[in-house]
Amino acid sequence: MVHVTHDPIEPGQLLAAVASSDRGGTALFLGTVRRGLDDGPVAWIEYEAYAEMLEEEFSRILAEARGRAPSTAVAGVHRVGTVPVGEASMGVAVAAPHRAEAFALCQWVVEEAKRRLPVWKREILDDGAASWREE
Amino acid sequence: MSTLTIHCRFFARYAELLGCERVDVPVPNGATVADLVARVRASVPSGDRLPVHLMAAVNRTHVPSGHSLTDGDEVAFLPPLAGG
Numbered sequence: 001m002v003h004v005t006h007d008p009i010e011p012g013q014l015l016a017a018v019a020s021s022d023r024g025g026t027a028l029f030l031g032t033v034r035r036g037l038d039d040g041p042v043a044w045i046e047y048e049a050y051a052e053m054l055e056e057e058f059s060r061i062l063a064e065a066r067g068r069a070p071s072t073a074v075a076g077v078h079r080v081g082t083v084p085v086g087e088a089s090m091g092v093a094v095a096a097p098h099r100a101e102a103f104a105l106c107q108w109v110v111e112e113a114k115r116r117l118p119v120w121k122r123e124i125l126d127d128g129a130a131s132w133r134e135e
Numbered sequence: 136m137s138t139l140t141i142h143c144r145f146f147a148r149y150a151e152l153l154g155c156e157r158v159d160v161p162v163p164n165g166a167t168v169a170d171l172v173a174r175v176r177a178s179v180p181s182g183d184r185l186p187v188h189l190m191a192a193v194n195r196t197h198v199p200s201g202h203s204l205t206d207g208d209e210v211a212f213l214p215p216l217a218g219g
Contacts, residue, residue: 048146049218050146053192056195057195057196113218116197116216118192118211118216119216119219120148132147132214134148
């Protein structure tokens, strides 16, 4: 599965990638662009990435996740380019035999992705002001 | 002493600060990532606008600042990450 896309994230594709009759619990995480109000209403976010490394690093994270829990299936994708408010910038799906494992591993993947993926976001407000957001 | 040629890449805010996304920088054999950062800050126009300590990746893998460089390495200077 490709881990970088310019297109809207399709949750159904993530769920299909981890589906199995042996796994009874599936967790899906979608990170979504918020309207936000800290500095003013957000119009959209432009995600810039070191695309080659993003692909490789996401693969490494998912491989590590499988290593932590071999009975699970994991999938993830990060969107780059312009992402409007209300649309997802990242999606992660984890399927496991039981729900506790699916929830825990999904959270682990999301936290690792936020800590390690080479992605930056430039927030564009309704008034046209733009700034890099580091968080 | 032989010289290594390092292919530097800059992203997001760092690319804006320097006004470029790529530059090749020579460093002495045995140089580390920290040495490269110091060289870039001293020799690349506006390089001193970069922080002294920053996150870096060598050949698309995160590395610590003490990582030793090899001729032809691609070193990415990574602003604080903000994915997800």
